[in-house]
Amino acid sequence: AIRITQSPSSLSASTGDRVTITCRASQGISSYLAWYQQKPGKAPKLLIYAASTLQSGVPSRFSGSGSGTDFTLTISCLQSEDFATYYCQQYYSYPFTFGPGTKVDIK
Amino acid sequence: EVQLVESGGGLVQPGGSLRLSCAASGFTFSSYSMNWVRQAPGKGLEWVSYISSSSSTIYYADSVKGRFTISRDNAKNSLYLQMNSLRDEDTAVYYCATREGIFDYWGQGTLVTVSS
Numbered sequence: 001a002i003r004i005t006q007s008p009s010s011l012s013a014s015t016g017d018r019v020t021i022t023c024r025a026s027q028g029i030s031s032y033l034a035w036y037q038q039k040p041g042k043a044p045k046l047l048i049y050a051a052s053t054l055q056s057g058v059p060s061r062f063s064g065s066g067s068g069t070d071f072t073l074t075i076s077c078l079q080s081e082d083f084a085t086y087y088c089q090q091y092y093s094y095p096f097t098f099g100p101g102t103k104v105d106i107k
Numbered sequence: 108e109v110q111l112v113e114s115g116g117g118l119v120q121p122g123g124s125l126r127l128s129c130a131a132s133g134f135t136f137s138s139y140s141m142n143w144v145r146q147a148p149g150k151g152l153e154w155v156s157y158i159s160s161s162s163s164t165i166y167y168a169d170s171v172k173g174r175f176t177i178s179r180d181n182a183k184n185s186l187y188l189q190m191n192s193l194r195d196e197d198t199a200v201y202y203c204a205t206r207e208g209i210f211d212y213w214g215q216g217t218l219v220t221v222s223s
Contacts, residue, residue, distance in 0.1 A: 001169075034209050036152075043202055043213035044152065055211065087152055091208030094166045098152040 002026050002090050006099035012107040017078045021102045023071040023088035032092035035064055035073045038101075039084045047086075048073065078104075109133040109212045111203050116217030123193050123221070129186040129203030129214055137181035140164075140207045143188050145199035146216075153199075156188065157207065171197075193221045 003026035013019050023033065031051040036044040046055045048064040051071055061076045075082055083106055088099040115127040129141070143155040156177040157166040165177055176189040186203050198221045204210035 032208065036210075038152075043215055044210070045213075046209065046211045049209045049211075089152070089154075089210075094157070095168050096154040096157075096208060098154070101151045 001095050002029060002093060002097055004088060004090055004097050004099040006086075006088060006102050008102060009100065010103040010105065012105055013078050014107045015078055015080055019075040019078050019082075019104060021073045021086055021088075021104075023066075023073070023099050025069045025071075025090055025092075028068045029090045029092035031067045032090055033064075033066070033071050034089045034091065035062075036087045036089065037082075037084045038087065044087065075104075109205070111205070111212060111214035113201060113203055113214045113217035116201065116219045118220045118222065119193055120223050121194060121221055124189070124191045125193065125219060127188040127190065127201055127217060127219070129188075131184045131186065131203075134205075134212075136184040139205050141179060141186045142204045142206075142210060143177060143186075144202045144204050144210065144213075145197075145219075146202070147196070147199045150199075155201070158186070159207075190219070193219075195221050197221050 005024045007022050033051045035048040038044040047058050052064045063074045065072050085101045085103045087101050110132045112130045119125050140159045142157045158177045174192045178187045200216040202216045203214045205212040
């Protein structure tokens with residue numbers, strides 16, 4: 001199975017900050033990577049797929065980049081509603097695997 | 108509006124069985140592949156199983172292979188997960204989610220607790 005790592009595991013930030021989360025796959029996955037946001041007690045929400053394609057309805061302050069093994073999720077100007085846990089997920093091959101998550105909380 | 112509503116969770120003893128259901132509405136269910144994804148309390152997400160729109164292709168995570176069975180009834184717009192030989196480590200919120208690979212719609216989840 002393809003292993004996915006994320007860094008950092010958590011970060012503290014303030015509203016208005018630029019936040020970057022990194023995801024690394026144990027082998028090349030082309031651009032078959034998605035990012036999800038999850039708030040406590042809620043289901044995950046798809047933010048980005050194909051590494052950099054914004055899901056419909058997702059604010060443009062979210063962006064994704066990368067291909068192969070290294071990927072990045074950037075939130076350009078953190079808003080209060082963005083405090084959550086973020087997961088990356090590869091869908092290059094079964095079993096589809098998720099990263100361990102990055103918790104973004106208030107500084 | 109796409110809606111996915113899971114049901115069937117609850118408390119079960121180790122070695123027991125449970126059948127989860129996911130009722131779909133707001134889209135053409137028979138055209139979409141579906142998945143089960145779970146999340147243990149305080150932990151991350153784990154993909155569990157996939158079924159194609161016609162049920163012709165099915166995949167399982169190694170952790171559940173041989174114990175869980177995914178199925179669907181397109182006439183009833185419903186997805187199922189039959190879980191047998193349950194273990195403590197199967198305790199989790201189980202979500203159904205649409206599509207292959209890119210999980211664009213999710214249900215609210217149903218909690219399965221395996222404990223004696």
